[in-house]
Amino acid sequence: MLFEPIRYSVIVPMFNEQEVIVETYRRLKCVMDTLGEPYELLLVNDGSRDRTAEIVNGIIENDANVKMISFARNFGHQVAISAGMDHAQGQAVVVIDADLQDPPEVIVSMIGKWKEGYDVVYGKRVERRGETWFKRVTAHGFYRLLKALTSVDIPVDTGDFRLIDRKVCDVLKSLTERNRYVRGLVSWVGFRQTSVEYIREERWAGETKYPLGKMLRFALDAITSFSYKPLKLAGYLGFTLSAVSFLYLMIIMYQKLFTDTTITGWASIVAVNLFFNGVMLIILGIIGEYIGRIYDESKGRPLYIIRDKSGYGAGTGARGN
Ligand code: UDP
Numbered sequence: 001m002l003f004e005p006i007r008y009s010v011i012v013p014m015f016n017e018q019e020v021i022v023e024t025y026r027r028l029k030c031v032m033d034t035l036g037e038p039y040e041l042l043l044v045n046d047g048s049r050d051r052t053a054e055i056v057n058g059i060i061e062n063d064a065n066v067k068m069i070s071f072a073r074n075f076g077h078q079v080a081i082s083a084g085m086d087h088a089q090g091q092a093v094v095v096i097d098a099d100l101q102d103p104p105e106v107i108v109s110m111i112g113k114w115k116e117g118y119d120v121v122y123g124k125r126v127e128r129r130g131e132t133w134f135k136r137v138t139a140h141g142f143y144r145l146l147k148a149l150t151s152v153d154i155p156v157d158t159g160d161f162r163l164i165d166r167k168v169c170d171v172l173k174s175l176t177e178r179n180r181y182v183r184g185l186v187s188w189v190g191f192r193q194t195s196v197e198y199i200r201e202e203r204w205a206g207e208t209k210y211p212l213g214k215m216l217r218f219a220l221d222a223i224t225s226f227s228y229k230p231l232k233l234a235g236y237l238g239f240t241l242s243a244v245s246f247l248y249l250m251i252i253m254y255q256k257l258f259t260d261t262t263i264t265g266w267a268s269i270v271a272v273n274l275f276f277n278g279v280m281l282i283i284l285g286i287i288g289e290y291i292g293r294i295y296d297e298s299k300g301r302p303l304y305i306i307r308d309k310s311g312y313g314a315g316t317g318a319r320g321n
């Protein structure tokens, strides 16, 4: 069994998931054992500061199917998934959250679709349970805004819970961009894609690791990686405003030349000035978002730094990458 090639890899990004990880392991193991083919559970410890690594090391001692890669610090969810893909050996690679919001049992139907010949099987959330109305409303709006802005067909209401074939994984590994929106990249590469529907459950334990700030960054990364329409906004706005100002200029000239009205209004000048300065700064901010990302890319730093790996036999503890 040990020397048989690994058929399935399950990547689980983890950031401070000490409350859930034992249960997640138990559920995943149950599902994967029923398949009767060699698999690996690849846990990516994204710089957890709690007991996650310790607990996983305990699991690894008793289960040769489990491996862990630990980052030197927190690099973010999308980077953790990418690292998992870099290290996965399976013919089919599944990405799943650590908090059991994505039910591991759905993996079986994903594998079914994969065996039918699909290269990407993504989980589509038909219902979200146990999430705040704020999260549901913003997520709903975000997926639709992204769809309106990009020309890549990124399916709405799908997360990173998905199965990809080895050849898709290899293509994704070759994409070096740093601000990664993995689910967008998966759509972008193409291949034969399909979905399975599932109900997104409540987080099993612990708290969300996506506070508002991280959520905003994530949304900005998604939009800037797949669309430059926000940059065009400046052009459209410029045209509209020039046309309106020109009309207004005509009216003022008419008043000055052909009527007796005195033209007054320092208050309106100040108001208009403040408004347009605001518009300018917003546009500069948008340009700044793109420039910042170009800057990040140009530095060419590695996407992540590995502190240690466990579950890889004799090489345990070696520096990765
Ligand atoms: N996660 C991570 N690094 C981070 C934030 C999150 O690896 O910086 C992992 C987290 O452990 C979980 C998954 O990403 O497995 C999704 O996070 P979470 O469930 O907190 O997000 P939500 O479901 O609330 O959007």
Ligand code: MG
Pocket: 097, 099, 101, 203, 208
């Ligand atoms: Mg979650």
